[in-house]
Amino acid sequence: MPRSQLVVPEHHPQRAKFPAVDIHVHCRYKLHQTPEALAEFVRLMNHQNIAVGVSLDGGLGERLAEHKKFLWTKYRDRFVIFANIDWQGKGKKEEPATWDCHRPDFGHRMALALAEAKEQGASGLKVFKMLGLKYQNPDGSLIAVDDPRWDPIWQACGELGFPVLIHTADPVAFFEPTDRFNERWEELQRHPNWSFAGEEFPTHAELLKQFLNVVKRHPQTDFIGAHMVNIPENLGELGNWLDKYPNLYADLSARLAEIGRQPVTARAFFIKYADRILFGTDGPRSARRLNPHWRLLETHDEYFPYAEDQYPPQGMWNIYGLDLPDEVLRKVYAENAARLISGVRERLAKYTAEVTEAQATSP
Numbered sequence: 001m002p003r004s005q006l007v008v009p010e011h012h013p014q015r016a017k018f019p020a021v022d023i024h025v026h027c028r029y030k031l032h033q034t035p036e037a038l039a040e041f042v043r044l045m046n047h048q049n050i051a052v053g054v055s056l057d058g059g060l061g062e063r064l065a066e067h068k069k070f071l072w073t074k075y076r077d078r079f080v081i082f083a084n085i086d087w088q089g090k091g092k093k094e095e096p097a098t099w100d101c102h103r104p105d106f107g108h109r110m111a112l113a114l115a116e117a118k119e120q121g122a123s124g125l126k127v128f129k130m131l132g133l134k135y136q137n138p139d140g141s142l143i144a145v146d147d148p149r150w151d152p153i154w155q156a157c158g159e160l161g162f163p164v165l166i167h168t169a170d171p172v173a174f175f176e177p178t179d180r181f182n183e184r185w186e187e188l189q190r191h192p193n194w195s196f197a198g199e200e201f202p203t204h205a206e207l208l209k210q211f212l213n214v215v216k217r218h219p220q221t222d223f224i225g226a227h228m229v230n231i232p233e234n235l236g237e238l239g240n241w242l243d244k245y246p247n248l249y250a251d252l253s254a255r256l257a258e259i260g261r262q263p264v265t266a267r268a269f270f271i272k273y274a275d276r277i278l279f280g281t282d283g284p285r286s287a288r289r290l291n292p293h294w295r296l297l298e299t300h301d302e303y304f305p306y307a308e309d310q311y312p313p314q315g316m317w318n319i320y321g322l323d324l325p326d327e328v329l330r331k332v333y334a335e336n337a338a339r340l341i342s343g344v345r346e347r348l349a350k351y352t353a354e355v356t357e358a359q360a361t362s363p
Helices: 027-031 035-048 062-078 106-120 148-160 185-190 204-217 235-244 256-260 263-272 287-298 326-340 344-361
Strands: 020-025 050-055 079-084 124-127 164-166 223-225 248-251
Touching: 020 326, 027 035, 027 050, 027 062, 035 050, 035 062, 035 287, 050 062, 050 326, 050 344, 062 079, 062 106, 062 344, 079 106, 106 148, 124 148, 148 204, 204 223, 235 248, 235 263, 256 263, 256 287, 263 326, 287 326, 326 344
Parallel strands: 020 050, 050 079, 079 124, 124 164, 164 223, 223 248
Antiparallel strands: none
């Protein structure tokens, strides 16, 4: 736990400079459907200038209805909801051959279910990383992200205007041996089950190739790659993908450590691709975990912690601020989400109007 003796100017913004839309929030799993926790989170959103949260845990059918009731009974104007695919259905967890996704009509039925979810008020689809890394075919092989069986799902999302926020792969270090050369060694010692090194898993490159195959096959569907498409270690390559696929976007959630350790490269990247990057936190986060986001994006501070944990949770280094121009901040914080995700624009406008009115009437 070394204490830096570096003395440089410091800035500590306590809230986003402009109203923000957090497109990566797990309201079901982290708030546990508890009204008191939700109310506290909304108070935190107000304090941090987060106008809208995108809950990625909606589910389908009754689960979606339940989650709508939880979020929208009091806070309909503050949240939009993404649906999820239930790949297992009524099958047995340890017997993949019994899973619903292996029935021949699965893709078609899920397309219909997503259309129903839109009627219920959902705004998109979230796909978790287990697709590609955990879910199995009846023969025990891992289900591929680009399996043609899922094409009806991706096509339906395009027709419905549902962006697909998909988590494919993980940090590249998680696919390397956990040895003394692994820059995330300490993290993987704490979480050995996060390692995907070994022949039983696809490589990092193979997984992202599967994902890009889907993006290429479905140009009318917008795809948001979670966590900087899980290649923030190579922004040059990510830039190549953004250039090639106009329907591809990136969210920055949970990748402050990677973005902030390459401030020159990252600042140029954010400016060039300002229309393609969306703000997210993988929250709900506490104020202590949110404040480094504002410091990274808004200041030119040097060598500061990206998280207020006892130990750096995602790499043993500090980060540097990007000092992004206001026009880039506005796009990343909210404008891109408002353009891409239905239901965000009107909620953002209402929040902004209420804040403006409150400021005008305050003493």
